[in-house]
Structure formats: structure tokens, C-alpha cells
Amino acid sequence: MNPQSIHQWFSVEQQRKYVAQLQGRVGITRRRAEYFVKLWAYLLLKQRQELGQHLKQPLRELELPSGFVPCTHREAQEVFYGDDDRGSDRSAGMMIDKLVALGLIEKDFDGNSTCIRIRSLLPNPQDSSKAKATIKFFPDYFNPRTDAIPVASFLARNYNWMNKKATALPHRIVRILRGWAEQYPTGMRVLRRSDTQDAVGFYILYPVAREFEANFFLSPRNSLHLSATWDDDPFQIALRGDRNCTSIFVRSWQIDLPYKQSINVCEFLKDVQKTLVNIQADFPNLCDIYTLVIHPTDEQLVSALGFQKTNQDPQLSLNWMYLPLDKYLSLDIEQAVSGLQFD
Template identity: 60%
Template sequence: MNPELIDQWFPVDQQRNYISMLVGRVGLTRRRAECFVRLWTYLLLKQQQELGNHLRQPLTNLQIPEGFVACTHREAAQLFYADKDRGSDRAAGMMLDKLIALGLIEKKFDGNTICIQIRPLPNLSFPKSEAPVKLEVNDFNPRTDAVLVASFLVRNYNWMNNNTTAVSHKIAKLLRTWSSQYSTGMRVLRRTDNDRPVGFYLLYPTSTESEKNFFLPPSKILHLSSASEIDPMTMVVPGNGDCTSVFVRSWMIDTPYKTLPNVCRFLEDVQQTLRKMQSDFPNLCDMYAMTIHPSYEELAMALGFQKIAGDPKSSLYWIYRAVDQFLALDIAKSVSSLDFASPDMEV
């Protein structure tokens, strides 16, 4: 498959339809959307050609290719810079890394060449006719969930700075440690057919000594994406009457499960968990979160969170909501106008 023939197989007007649906979602610029659509088209055509299937030209829509398809940086450069000054293989590789960090593709090396997989997008993919996946919300299991949860949490930190220290191993280890200290605030959205966690949140009861950190530049408090082994935030144990603050250390639903019903269900579960935590920490009244991924901002504002402290060195900032006010929210009404057909998010 010749990368330079993409426009013949999938006309520019058709590409623009897909690009328009993608632009503006979670840091996805028009240029990145263009590259993603061309890559998607190429991988689909290449796979079908390798399978000996004959497609009718031109295509009218795009299907998700099955699994990984070989695609070198040279091929990607031909795709991304076909109508522009020729870009380098390195530039194409950097664009692929951006698309990975945005949750649009996955990449692996099979020992001979780079292989790429398109991740499903709820608003663009054409699902097969199969029984819908059923989900349930229940407790985080440190023995079976830590590694799988870490694998999708790490993408948000990589989106921010592609920091290789934000590795799944470190996150999995911390999740198990936090669970051993206080597991009530750790919950997952789980598939019922295979028990796989596809969503996760962590409500972290914070010590009085750590509360000052909520008023410092957020970049100084990042732990999972830093090389430091020292956590600037300290958790307290049940019965601590001095605890007034809860840190929403994580809240995320993996693509393609982030739909309006699932978001509502998961947020309503946060309300239920907070009520349980108030039994353990009677004076709990303040709720803080840090924006890690830009897709969280719109949701946070819809839930009534307010910005309280920014960061001169990054786009991160602290947000705040009184616990009692959050518990009084009608979640479904608050988020009804939002569009959740976008990549992952985390607080």
C-alpha cells in the first residue's frame, strides 16, 4: 500500500468529516487530527490488502483495523507530510508519540518493525453487532486490579510530559500501598464478563500537615510522574478527628467506556463513598483535586469545582469543592450537557 495514494482511497472531503469530529477533544489540534485520520486510513487499507480483501474505491467510512499493523516511521512521515515539505522520520515518530499519549493509538515493536493499533473511539467507530458489555462499580482489588489500572492511568501522565518515570510499575506499587492503608476510597468500574477494571477513582483522606500542599504550585506535589520516592501527601487512618480534607487523587474511565451513563454512575458512586468516609472522618468537609488532563476541566466546572491555585511553570492548577455541596449535587443534571466521546481523563 502506497501511503501517497491515501487521498484517492479516502477523499479529502471524507477525511475532513472525521477531522471535524475529532478537533478540540482533549488537546487534539487540527494537525494531530489530520495525521490520525490519515494513519487510520492507511492501516485499514494496508491490513485489508495483506489479507487479500478487495475494497471498493473510494471508501465512504473507516472501520477499526483488527489488532496491530506494521507501520514504520518512514511510512508515517509519508502519510503526515504528503502535501507539505517532507518531514523527517523523527518528526513522524514524535507525532506518533503524541497520538499515543492522547489515547488514540498504541504502538509496539515486534522484533522487526514498529506496529500500530488504532484504539476504538465511541463517536467514530462502527461497532460490530454483539451483546453490549455490562459494567458494575465495586471495590478496588489490589491483588488483581493494580497492574491493569496502572496501565491506563499512566497514559495521562505521559500525555502531560512524556515522562518515562511515570511507569506502570511505580503506579501499581503505590496503588497497593494506598489500598493497604485505606481501601474505602478506592473503587473501580468493572466489566462483568471478565472482571477487567475500565475505570478507577481514589479518594485520599489527607493529613492536616499535608493540607498546605493544596496551596502550593501543583507541579511541586506531583508524585506519580516524578522521580522522587517521597510522597508529599500523607494519608490518615480512620478515626482521625482532625482530618478535614479529601484529595481526589485519581478519577478516570478508559476509552471506549466513558459514556454519559457510565460517567454519571461513577460520579454517583463517589458521592456514596464520600458518605461512608464521613463516618470514618467526621470532620471531612474540603475536597481538592489537581487537573492533570485537559479533558477533566469541563467536567470539573460542571460539578462546581473552583480554581484556587495555579502554577507558573505548567498548565496545572488546584480546584476545590466543599464536600457537602458535592454531596447535594444532582449528578445527572449537572453533566447532562457534556460530551464524553473523548479520550481519557484523570484528576
């Protein structure tokens, strides 16, 4: 089965019918829906061909393939982008990860190749569109009693591409988050749904004690903590009122993928500006912001905000990124991210 021949087997007109039904779900943009439908059709046709079943052209409707179907990133790249130069194997792999996070597919690795299972039937478009239209979001304080577990769950999904010990990771993150909340809750914020009060976004701004600022100039991998498997924290928080504290470490900034739309990203980044002003009241000499980009999809966002790479890990695709605090506070957030697409 040639991945680029999808349109011959399943017409664009038929694809659009499925795309229209999918777009009502939270987090599913038109482009994600288009890629998912094409992937679904390709896996169905590929499996039927491998089983020696007679293929009638064209398909009138899609059925769920049975179980997992092997699919390389190269195949996915050809399915998603065809002859378009904009898509690479790497970007196809990241799109697959997005579809996994949205609950549309499951991904497994059998030791030789990536295998994908279509797991989501189409929703009721009227019900889901109504739900999407009524959901509102607002920044709020992190509540360690009610927010730690849901936040740890979506943070773990973000880190799992790098750390395969996914079963232990969420519990460890819960413990770390609650510990940080005891130390300095001012820097911990969530993005909350107005209907369920569930946290769907999270960030922590961590004032670093002066004795630990040297870590910003060492290998980035040594400063991983939430996404790592060791217990020793390479950083120590500064005590409130410490005039020697000049650095803020953004230890995490994430919005769960289904809710990562431009309006929510802007709202949450503006909240960071407000929180930094509040933190300055406790640490008046703050002037530097550092962060690590854990997931490749976040690098464009961080760069758009003006962060610059300072120190790269020699073995991992991991960089320290730096921005003067005053520059971030004066930033027009909406203008800075206007050129980005969150789909």
C-alpha cells in the first residue's frame, strides 16, 4: 500500500465528512483531524492488503482495523504530508504523539517498529461542539491537595517520550509537586476549567538560591528533576526575602495537549508575567529567567518569547535557555506568539 495513494482509495470528499465530525472534540483542530482520518484509512487499507483481503476502490466508509498495525514514521510522513516538503519524519512522529495524547490512537513498539491502533470512534458532533463552546479556562493557584495528581498525569505524558519508566513517574511527580508547594506556593499556578475545576495547565517559577546558580552553566541533563528518575534535587529554593537571589528557574510550563490552543497559551503566559511581579516583592533583585525545553514541540514557543540557548548538552538534544526578566515583563504576549500554530 502506497501511503501517498490514500486519496485514490478514500476520496477527499469522504475524508471531509469524517473531519467535520471530529472537529467538535476539544483539542482536535482541522489539521489534526485531517491527519488522523488519513492515518486511519491507511492503516485499514494496509492491514486488509497484508491479510490478503480483496480491496474495493474506493472506500465508502472507515472501519476500525483489528489491533495494532505497524507504521513507521516515514510511512506516517508520507500519509500526512505527501509530496509537501513541510513535513519530516520527526514532525510526523510528533504528530503521532499528539494523536496519542488526544486519545485517538494508541502507540506501541514491538522491538522492531512502531505499531498503531485506532482507538476512537467518531463522537456526536452536536454534543461535542456544544461542550467545546461552553468550556472556559482561568489561571488559579495550585492546590496541592486537589491538583497534584491530575497535573502529574499530564506532565508524565509530556516526559514519557524521554523516560520510559512511565508507571513510576506520575507518583514521583506528585510527591515533588507537593514538596515544592510547601516551600514556595506563590510560584505555582494552574490553568483551570471553569466547569469541572480540573487543572489542565501548570507552571512553577522557582527562585534559586545563589549557591546553586552555577548549575545554569553546567550540562543541562544534570538539572533534570521532574522528568528524571533520581531523587536528589540539583537546585535549592531561595528563602523569601533573600536579596542575593537573582535567578528564576521555570521548572515546568505545560498545558495538556487537548487544551493547548492559542487563547489558552496567551492567557497562561500573561499570568506568568503577573506572577513574576508578585515574586519580585519577595526577591527584589531578580533579573534572570532560565528554563529547559523538555519536549521538542515547546522549543518554538520558548524561542518566540525571546529565550536564547546558552549551554547545550553534548549528548542529549537539551539546552539551557535564558531570557532577562525585564524583557519578559515588557513582552506583548499575543504579538510574540502570533506566528505560531498550536495544532
